[in-house]
Amino acid sequence: MAAQEQLSAIKRAKVLMVGAGGIGCELLKTLALSGFQDIHIIDMDTIEVSNLNRQFLFRQSHVGQSKAKVARDAVLRFRPNISITPYHANVKESRFNVDFFKEFDVVLNGLDNLDARRHVNRLCLAADIPLVESGTTGFLGQVTVHLKGKTECYECQPKPAPKTYPVCTITSTPSKFVHCIVWAKDLLFAKLFGDKNQENDLNVRSSDTANSSEHSEDVFECRKDEDIERYGRRIYDHVFGHNIEVALSNEETWKNRNKPRPIYSKDVLPEKQTKENGNKEKGCAADDVSAMVSLSLKNPQDIWSLVENSRVFLEALRLFFLKREKDIGNLTFDKDDQLAVEFVTAAANIRASSFGIPLHSLFEAKGIAGNIVHAVATTNAIIAGLIVIEAIKVLQKDNNNYRMTYCLEHPSRKLLLMPVEPYEPNRSCYVCSETPVSLEVNTQRSKLRDFVEKIIKAKLGMNFPLIMQGASILYEVGEDLEEDMVAIYAANLEKVKFFIFVFEPNSFYTWHKKWYDNCGLFF
Numbered sequence: 172m173a174a175q176e177q178l179s180a181i182k183r184a185k186v187l188m189v190g191a192g193g194i195g196c197e198l199l200k201t202l203a204l205s206g207f208q209d210i211h212i213i214d215m216d217t218i219e220v221s222n223l224n225r226q227f228l229f230r231q232s233h234v235g236q237s238k239a240k241v242a243r244d245a246v247l248r249f250r251p252n253i254s255i256t257p258y259h260a261n262v263k264e265s266r267f268n269v270d271f272f273k274e275f276d277v278v279l280n281g282l283d284n285l286d287a288r289r290h291v292n293r294l295c296l297a298a299d300i301p302l303v304e305s306g307t308t309g310f311l312g313q314v315t316v317h318l319k320g321k322t323e324c325y326e327c328q329p330k331p332a333p334k335t336y337p338v339c340t341i342t343s344t345p346s347k348f349v350h351c352i353v354w355a356k357d358l359l360f361a362k363l364f365g366d367k368n369q370e371n372d373l374n375v376r377s378s379d380t381a382n383s384s385e386h387s388e389d390v391f392e393c394r395k396d397e398d399i400e401r402y403g404r405r406i407y408d409h410v411f412g413h414n415i416e417v418a419l420s421n422e423e424t425w426k427n428r429n430k431p432r433p434i435y436s437k438d439v440l441p442e443k444q445t446k447e448n449g450n451k452e453k454g455c456a457a458d459d460v461s462a463m464v465s466l467s468l469k470n471p472q473d474i475w476s477l478v479e480n481s482r483v484f485l486e487a488l489r490l491f492f493l494k495r496e497k498d499i500g501n502l503t504f505d506k507d508d509q510l511a512v513e514f515v516t517a518a519a520n521i522r523a524s525s526f527g528i529p530l531h532s533l534f535e536a537k538g539i540a541g542n543i544v545h546a547v548a549t550t551n552a553i554i555a556g557l558i559v560i561e562a563i564k565v566l567q568k569d570n571n572n573y574r575m576t577y578c579l580e581h582p583s584r585k586l587l588l589m590p591v592e593p594y595e596p597n598r599s600c601y602v603c604s605e606t607p608v609s610l611e612v613n614t615q616r617s618k619l620r621d622f623v624e625k626i627i628k629a630k631l632g633m634n635f636p637l638i639m640q641g642a643s644i645l646y647e648v649g650e651d652l653e654e655d656m657v658a659i660y661a662a663n664l665e666k667v668k669f670f671i672f673v674f675e676p677n678s679f680y681t682w683h684k685k686w687y688d689n690c691g692l693f694f
């Protein structure tokens with residue numbers, strides 16, 4: 172009897188879930204309610220307040236606790252007799268190796284990043300375990316099934332790169348609010364609060380023409396005898412006033428564009444006004460410091476005026492120096508860092524105002540800055556259901572009926588869920604096919620570092636590459652390397668004229684034989 176067989180396949184199955192976030196919580200619940208009895212779940216995160224609106228296994232009292240463990244406990248309350256094994260860990264840890272993966276009948280991904288997805292894909296290929304992969308953004312979602320040799324693997328098709336903008340649009344000619352956000356976040360915020368040694372295009376325009384008395388590197392440093400109010404105003408005037416004037420001096424740029432308007436702090440905020448606001452101090456922990464709180468701005472969905480944005484800008488900068496001084500120099504923008512979001516929102520709005528671009532609320536700016544498409548709980552639930560449907564087909568080896576399913580925002584051919592037959596493996600996929608990758612590299616010019624970082628790690632996604640020249644090792648990655656080897660490898664990275672063979676050694680992935688024999692990179 173088909174139904175009986177299905178049920179016993181479900182009961183016998185040992186499944187691994189990776190990710191206990193938006194999709195993962197729904198998936199764990201649906202697995203349990205569908206009769207699965209042996210579920211292992213890996214998630215490296217702890218619960219945040221922002222998860223509670225859609226990750227229904229979690230409650231306020233769980234904030235700060237392991238997602239995997241709390242998810243397990245929540246599901247055991249309504250299915251007390253099943254076995255759920257949680258791992259509060261990164262799936263990339265070496266204990267989750269090929270042998271670990273081989274213990275499962277199917278692996279189900281509910282992840283949110285390319286790196287972890289690639290990693291799980293490769294482990295599933297190496298262990299020859301079916302993978303059901305998924306993802307959602309807002310109303311959109313998809314579920315795909317990957318079986319080694321039968322359907323394409325997760326990496327058979329190149330993934331679209333995240334959207335980037337031309338540097339000059341960001342530094343000189345923004346035309347959309349998102350350009351102002353990128354400027355505020357990746358240039359101004361990074362310059363003031365991030366790693367000082369990182370390249371930064373913020374001042375390209377002004378430093379081109381900067382007069383020699385003002386050394387452009389020092390403009391952003393707080394001077395010895397300068398109080399923080401004055402420093403804030405100087406930065407404000409430099410980036411929203413002076414830099415815009417410099418940009419305007421290049422007539423060519425503005426022939427077919429609207430000219431921006433330089434904005435100086437004294438025109439927007441008379442000196443006295445900031446003093447009044449700036450002095451309102453509230454005692455709170457460094458992490459909770461907020462310019463909105465100290466300026467009594469309550470609603471994050473309000474669009475602030477230029478004056479309000481200018482106040483937030485100066486107040487946020489002041490608070491960073493006053494309350495978060497130890498973070499300065501190490502910060503990268505984080506959408507969950509309230510003060511950082513306030514600063515970036517205000518800076519982006521002041522720049523938008525200068526360029527005649529409509530201003531936005533903090534809520535909207537945060538969404539754009541964090542590349543956030545607001546998650547839709549229903550999409551996650553639908554996708555989780557589809558994952559379970561495909562997982563059951565996998566367990567029953569129902570080879571002819573696997574489907575990739577897309578969840579659409581608007582009906583297409585009257586369907587909101589669009590099933591498509593899975594594609595065959597891509598014969599030239601460097602991950603799952605026999606094809607060796609050949610690359611042409613100019614070994615006279617390229618440093619080994621460029622090769623390792625731009626190609627081996629970024630493009631090919633190798634985590635533990637081993638690079639050989641003849642019989643000697645030029646470079647490898649590992650936790651237990653001797654110090655002197657680390658120094659030698661570091662020196663090798665700066666060298667040019669290498670002639671090498673690269674592979675990801677099998678101690679970690681134990682690549683299936685084909686990969687191991689053929690998928691080296693030859694030069």
Ligand SMILES: Nc1ncnc2c1ncn2[C@@H]1O[C@H](COP(=O)(O)OP(=O)(O)OP(=O)(O)O)[C@@H](O)[C@H]1O
Pocket residue numbers: 189190191192193194195213214215216221222238260261262263281282283284287546
């Ligand atoms: N390498 C990894 N190892 C283990 N778990 C991972 C790894 N990478 C991502 N995850 C987990 O995958 C889950 C993805 O869930 P989701 O997309 O809902 O993101 P979130 O972090 O919960 O929410 P958001 O980012 O939208 O605020 C997260 O719980 C995250 O911890």
Ligand SMILES: [Zn+2]
Pocket residue numbers: 323324325326327328596597600601602603604
């Ligand atoms: Zn592939």
